[in-house]
Amino acid sequence: MFGRGRAPAPGAPRIILRRRKIDSAALRAMTRICPGACFRFGARDRIEVSPESCLRCGTCRTVGEATGEIEWSGGWSAVASA
Numbered sequence: 001m002f003g004r005g006r007a008p009a010p011g012a013p014r015i016i017l018r019r020r021k022i023d024s025a026a027l028r029a030m031t032r033i034c035p036g037a038c039f040r041f042g043a044r045d046r047i048e049v050s051p052e053s054c055l056r057c058g059t060c061r062t063v064g065e066a067t068g069e070i071e072w073s074g075g076w077s078a079v080a081s082a
């Protein structure tokens with residue numbers, strides 16, 4: 001589920017981690033606040049992302065703008081814009 005290099009599902013946002021030496025507290029918090037459970041702790045306690053269950057809420061996009069650790073691209077969902 002959290003593999004690398006996998007193409008996102010059609011319509012799913014593309015979420016790429018821009019790695020720092022240490023994951024920020026904000027990025028680590030994504031494991032608790034992402035409603036799609038797309039973030040988790042992986043090898044060596046580093047954050048991994050798998051957007052297959054993404055709900056396109058945009059929370060990680062906001063966090064990524066603040067820390068620069070998340071590159072987010074893709075359209076907003078019908079749910080988010082309705």
Ligand code: SF4
Pocket residue numbers: 015033034035036037038051053054055056057058059060061
């Ligand atoms: S957009 Fe929302 S659901 Fe999707 S990965 Fe980011 S925080 Fe999780």
